[in-house]
Amino acid sequence: MVDRASFDKGLIDLAAAAGAEIAQRTEVTGFTPRGDLWQVETNRGMFPARKVIIADGALGKTAARAGFKKKYGLDGWAMAYEMPQTTPRNEMVVDLGILPYGYTWLFPKGPSLSIGVGVAKKHDDHRKIFDTLALFADRQGVPFDRAQCRGQRIALWGGNQPLTLKDSFLLAGEAAALVDPLNAEGIRPAIKSGMAAGEAVDAALAGDADAFLRYQRNMWTQLGREFAIATRIVRFFFLFPALSYHTALFHPRATSIMNEVFVGSLAYSAITDKVFAVLRKKILGIG
Numbered sequence: 342m343v344d345r346a347s348f349d350k351g352l353i354d355l356a357a358a359a360g361a362e363i364a365q366r367t368e369v370t371g372f373t374p375r376g377d378l379w380q381v382e383t384n385r386g387m388f389p390a391r392k393v394i395i396a397d398g399a400l401g402k403t404a405a406r407a408g409f410k411k412k413y414g415l416d417g418w419a420m421a422y423e424m425p426q427t428t429p430r431n432e433m434v435v436d437l438g439i440l441p442y443g444y445t446w447l448f449p450k451g452p453s454l455s456i457g458v459g460v461a462k463k464h465d466d467h468r469k470i471f472d473t474l475a476l477f478a479d480r481q482g483v484p485f486d487r488a489q490c491r492g493q494r495i496a497l498w499g500g501n502q503p504l505t506l507k508d509s510f511l512l513a514g515e516a517a518a519l520v521d522p523l524n525a526e527g528i529r530p531a532i533k534s535g536m537a538a539g540e541a542v543d544a545a546l547a548g549d550a551d552a553f554l555r556y557q558r559n560m561w562t563q564l565g566r567e568f569a570i571a572t573r574i575v576r577f578f579f580l581f582p583a584l585s586y587h588t589a590l591f592h593p594r595a596t597s598i599m600n601e602v603f604v605g606s607l608a609y610s611a612i613t614d615k616v617f618a619v620l621r622k623k624i625l626g627i628g
């Protein structure tokens with residue numbers, strides 16, 4: 342389980358050690374072309390750049406400022422709080438049946454516990470999300486602390502959209518809606534796309550004219566194709582939530598499959614046919 346504060350600090354330290362200049366509390370406010378460079382405007386002055394990777398997350402405005410047309414991603418929502426572990430627990434708990442299009446989790450993270458809820462759908466009724474989390478916390482025997490809850494929109498993958506513009510800008514991470522619509526996982530795709538975007542910029546600066554389009558193609562095929570399958574699984578699952586839940590829960594390989602998906606060692610494409618065959622057989626009696 343990832344502790345974001347130390348994970349993010351670790352990334353910053355690695356980047357600094359590799360020679361990156363780190364500018365904290367520096368907000369990008371716009372881009373102005375100047376010769377063959379872009380002046381990146383910020384609240385702390387201008388930074389000249391030939392290529393720009395935009396990775397400002399689900400709520401970022403930078404893609405629009407660069408000229409990307411659409412707001413990326415389908416609406417999801419996640420909310421979580423952390424608390425110290427009083428009685429040490431090592432098991433992770435995921436409850437898929439507690440609310441439509443969503444799940445709750447309890448993740449042990451060393452000395453603390455993360456308790457949260459993710460919903461793969463636009464959700465305006467935040468009171469219901471709080472209530473769901475409170476119910477889940479109660480079932481898990483841990484206190485619920487509404488004041489500690491932090492949540493925000495999640496930009497779930499919504500299909501292939503441009504990830505490059507003007508041969509100068511690349512979108513990565515949640516700014517590109519690279520979030521798994523089934524489990525709302527966005528950290529691994531953000532790392533993967535961030536590294537691929539860095540390599541694409543390197544190649545482009547070295548004269549590779551196809552580097553940005555290749556990046557876009559690779560993200561569509563390596564991540565987007567998997568996310569499209571995940572979307573189909575979510576839709577099918579929540580068409581028949583009770584039966585699907587029952588089927589998933591009692592399938593002998595269900596837990597190990599979910600674990601393998603979570604750690605990234607199993608792709609949806611490798612199990613799609615099997616998943617749909619099992620669900621169809623149990624739910625529709627076909628197969």
Ligand SMILES: Cc1cc2nc3c(=O)[nH]c(=O)nc-3n(C[C@H](O)[C@H](O)[C@H](O)COP(=O)(O)OP(=O)(O)OC[C@H]3O[C@@H](n4cnc5c(N)ncnc54)[C@H](O)[C@@H]3O)c2cc1C
Pocket residue numbers: 367368369370396397398399400401402403419420421457491492493494495513514515516520525526527528529531
């Ligand atoms: C409650 C919750 C729990 C989650 N749990 C998990 C989980 O367990 N596992 C998982 O894989 N994913 C999880 N996610 C999703 C995951 O956090 C994101 O998908 C992931 O962090 C995306 O990484 P990113 O680098 O693209 O964007 P972010 O991590 O959102 O980082 C974007 C950064 O850009 C900065 N920024 C924004 N605008 C500007 C600007 N104009 N100028 C400069 N900087 C700017 C922001 O301040 C921020 O630091 C969770 C999300 C939420 C809300």
